[in-house]
Amino acid sequence: MAEEIDIDRVAQLARIALTPEEKQKFSRQLGDVLHHIHQLEQVDVSGIEPMSHAQPLANVWQEDVARAGLPVAEVLRNAPAHRSNMISVPKIID
Amino acid sequence: MSTAAPPVPPSAQAASSAPLHYQTIGELGARLACGELSAVELTRAVIERTRAVEPQVRAFNSRDEEDALAQAARSDARRAAGQVLGPLDGIPIGLKDVIAVRDQPLTASSRMLANFVSPYDATVAERLKNAGAVLWGRLNLDEFAMGSSTENSATQTTHNPWDLTRVPGGSSGGSAAAVAAGEAIAALGSDTGGSIRQPAALCGVVGLKPSYGLVSRYGLIAFASSLDQIGPFTRSVEDAALLLQAIAGHDERDSTSFKTAIPDYRAALFGAGETLGQRSPASSGGAANAALAPAGALCAGRRLGVPKEYFGEGIDPEVAAAVEAAIAFYREQGCEIVEVSLPHTRYCLDVYYVLATAEASSNLARYDGIRYGHRAQGARDIIDLYFKSRAEGFGEEVKRRIILGTYVLSSGYYDAYYLRAQKVRRLVTQDFLKAYEQVDALITPTVPAPAFEIGAKADPLALYLCDIYTIGANLAGLPAISLPCGFTSSGLPIGLQLIGQAFAEADLLKIAHAYESAHDWCRRRPAL
Numbered sequence: 001m002a003e004e005i006d007i008d009r010v011a012q013l014a015r016i017a018l019t020p021e022e023k024q025k026f027s028r029q030l031g032d033v034l035h036h037i038h039q040l041e042q043v044d045v046s047g048i049e050p051m052s053h054a055q056p057l058a059n060v061w062q063e064d065v066a067r068a069g070l071p072v073a074e075v076l077r078n079a080p081a082h083r084s085n086m087i088s089v090p091k092i093i094d
Numbered sequence: 095m096s097t098a099a100p101p102v103p104p105s106a107q108a109a110s111s112a113p114l115h116y117q118t119i120g121e122l123g124a125r126l127a128c129g130e131l132s133a134v135e136l137t138r139a140v141i142e143r144t145r146a147v148e149p150q151v152r153a154f155n156s157r158d159e160e161d162a163l164a165q166a167a168r169s170d171a172r173r174a175a176g177q178v179l180g181p182l183d184g185i186p187i188g189l190k191d192v193i194a195v196r197d198q199p200l201t202a203s204s205r206m207l208a209n210f211v212s213p214y215d216a217t218v219a220e221r222l223k224n225a226g227a228v229l230w231g232r233l234n235l236d237e238f239a240m241g242s243s244t245e246n247s248a249t250q251t252t253h254n255p256w257d258l259t260r261v262p263g264g265s266s267g268g269s270a271a272a273v274a275a276g277e278a279i280a281a282l283g284s285d286t287g288g289s290i291r292q293p294a295a296l297c298g299v300v301g302l303k304p305s306y307g308l309v310s311r312y313g314l315i316a317f318a319s320s321l322d323q324i325g326p327f328t329r330s331v332e333d334a335a336l337l338l339q340a341i342a343g344h345d346e347r348d349s350t351s352f353k354t355a356i357p358d359y360r361a362a363l364f365g366a367g368e369t370l371g372q373r374s375p376a377s378s379g380g381a382a383n384a385a386l387a388p389a390g391a392l393c394a395g396r397r398l399g400v401p402k403e404y405f406g407e408g409i410d411p412e413v414a415a416a417v418e419a420a421i422a423f424y425r426e427q428g429c430e431i432v433e434v435s436l437p438h439t440r441y442c443l444d445v446y447y448v449l450a451t452a453e454a455s456s457n458l459a460r461y462d463g464i465r466y467g468h469r470a471q472g473a474r475d476i477i478d479l480y481f482k483s484r485a486e487g488f489g490e491e492v493k494r495r496i497i498l499g500t501y502v503l504s505s506g507y508y509d510a511y512y513l514r515a516q517k518v519r520r521l522v523t524q525d526f527l528k529a530y531e532q533v534d535a536l537i538t539p540t541v542p543a544p545a546f547e548i549g550a551k552a553d554p555l556a557l558y559l560c561d562i563y564t565i566g567a568n569l570a571g572l573p574a575i576s577l578p579c580g581f582t583s584s585g586l587p588i589g590l591q592l593i594g595q596a597f598a599e600a601d602l603l604k605i606a607h608a609y610e611s612a613h614d615w616c617r618r619r620p621a622l
Contacts, residue, residue, distance in 0.1 A: 005501055007497070009504075010497050010500050010501045010504065011497065013500050013504060014455060014484075014496050014497055014500040015459075015462070015477075015480040015481055015484055016481060016484045016485055016488070016493055016496065016497070017481040017482055017484070017485040018485070018493070018497075022490075022493065026493070026494055026497055029494065029553075029554055029555075030494065030497065030498050030501070032555055033447060033498060033554065033555055033558075034498075036443070036444060036447075036555065037444040037447060037448060037511065037515075039440070039441065039444060040441060040444050040445070040448075040511075040514050040515060040518055041514075043438070043441060043514075043517075043518050043521065045514060045517040045518060045521070048517040048518075048520055048521060049517070049520060050513055050516030050517050050519075050520070051516050051517070051519045051520035051523060052320060052516060053306070053320050053350065053571075054305075054306040054307070054320065054321075054523070054569070054570060054571020054572075054596075055305075055306055055307045055350070055352055055571055055596070057349075057350060060346075060349040062346065070213050070214065074213040075213070075465075077211060077213065078209075078210050078211065078213070078465075078466035078467075079465060079466060080463060080464075080466070080467070080468075080469035081469065087464060087465055089464055089476055089479070090473060090474075090475055090476045090478075090479055091475070091476075092475075092476055
């Protein structure tokens with residue numbers, strides 16, 4: 001059976017404004033995909049450790065040495081809006 | 095550090111009557127080395143070819159002819175001064191438009207990054223520059239590498255050079271099409287669930303996804319960080335070895351980059367042994383004395399596994415026949431062919447679409463309209479700015495995957511989907527490790543069917559099924575290569591996939607090269 005996803009809640013979490021058409025379409029399509037994904041429930045995973053990476057990785061440490069970062073002008077080159085060497089955003093505090 | 099380009103064995107020089115834009119790195123390297131050809135001439139030839147066929151193929155998001163010619167001129171100057179940087183010096187190589195090249199556009203084929211210019215080089219771009227390559231163009235893809243056809247690109251759909259009504263595959267479809275059409279001598283792409291191998295198969299070129307951790311991801315736009323790898327598209331296995339040599343190796347800027355010795359991949363092809371050792375200019379001459387061995391001598395005694403789950407229903411009969419013929423070839427060459435089972439194969443697609451979308455939903459959270467990328471106009475407040483910028487900047491498939499990834503990570507569903515998928519991922523990986531107790535590598539089709547018509551697959555789930563044979567190698571972090579193994583009766587390329595053991599790229603390339611050196615599929619060119 002196709003799973004009903006609460007598309008409004010998920011879109012809220014994902015911070016994407018969806019149109020009513022997108023909500024309807026995605027709900028249906030993702031219901032189908034989730035239906036397919038449900039076959040994972042058939043697998044016996046008892047005692048199996050979750051795997052987050054293909055290679056055995058441990059914490060990687062680097063010497064705490066200051067290095068040059070990107071110059072301010074380089075960073076601001078891609079900023080949608082900036083002034084006085086700062087990225088400007090809509091008002092956050094009233 | 096300078097060194098002469100290694101001599102090219104006779105095999106690679108044999109067919110150099112092809113136009114310049116269709117020659118291999120091996121062939122062109124020999125011509126550049128003897129002074130018969132300059133890097134500027136070669137780059138001009140590639141630019142001319144691109145101008146001629148690009149209106150039909152549409153592989154490039156952007157290209158900078160002036161910059162490419164300037165790089166080529168610097169290559170010629172180095173050569174004149176006796177300071178050649180290696181076999182890639184002066185070779186025009188295209189990059190998928192998710193790999194940062196300083197001062198060039200970087201769009202991920204998304205409206206979100208339509209005006210973005212890279213402030214720095216990806217590690218692979220830096221390494222190609224250090225190897226003297228001419229970085230040429232920004233190649234099209236499915237937006238943020240999410241797709242299997244380039245139809246999800248916000249820029250354009252790339253057309254398959256073998257049949258312009260069909261897709262080139264994806265997500266690295268621009269890279270595959272450019273190499274197939276002679277618009278670049280080689281290219282780099284990225285592979286998260288098959289995005290190098292699937293388009294390579296559909297466009298009749300060689301595509302290699304290295305082991306997870308072999309090639310640095312620094313400067314690659316992230317899709318699913320535990321799966322993404324950068325790798326080469328080339329016209330021969332030898333060229334794949336040359337390109338891999340330039341980009342492989344540890345990088346402290348990618349914390350998932352693996353510390354492992356890098357062998358001389360090209361020397362390994364010609365039977366010179368898998369000499370382990372750190373990359374050094376001296377080692378690149380390792381093939382100098384390697385006589386060209388017959389194919390059989392290169393792979394006799396190898397054990398190749400045929401996973402029965404990869405030959406089930408849904409496979410195109412012509413694809414199955416071509417792959418069966420390749421298996422028969424290896425058997426004739428003295429390889430032992432062993433049927434193996436990867437019992438969790440049927441769950442790979444589900445594991446992938448949970449993990450890849452979960453990771454993508456997290457990775458793509460950075461596109462919020464604040465520091466870079468598209469910013470919506472007229473937002474009420476900053477939260478509204480996030481919602482609108484993301485709604486306007488992302489295309490449909492990207493939104494769909496972010497929504498799915500957000501859902502499987504959300505409170506109440508995390509254990510049922512994400513955690514369970516991570517556990518099944520381990521079972522998938524254990525299947526491969528168990529198979530490798532019996533065999534050296536696995537042999538499978540790359541894709542169940544040849545290239546489909548543009549617009550033919552409107553249902554996301556149908557499109558996801560294109561990746562069914564390629565996803566396993568990503569989940570398990572294994573190297574895998576697709577190479578041409580035939581054509582359908584209607585002239586569409588068919589790809590053979592070989593999956594190797596982790597960090598055994600030299601071995602994998604050698605097995606692939608044994609097949610390639612006895613077949614001419616790689617020498618065929620589309621009638622474009």
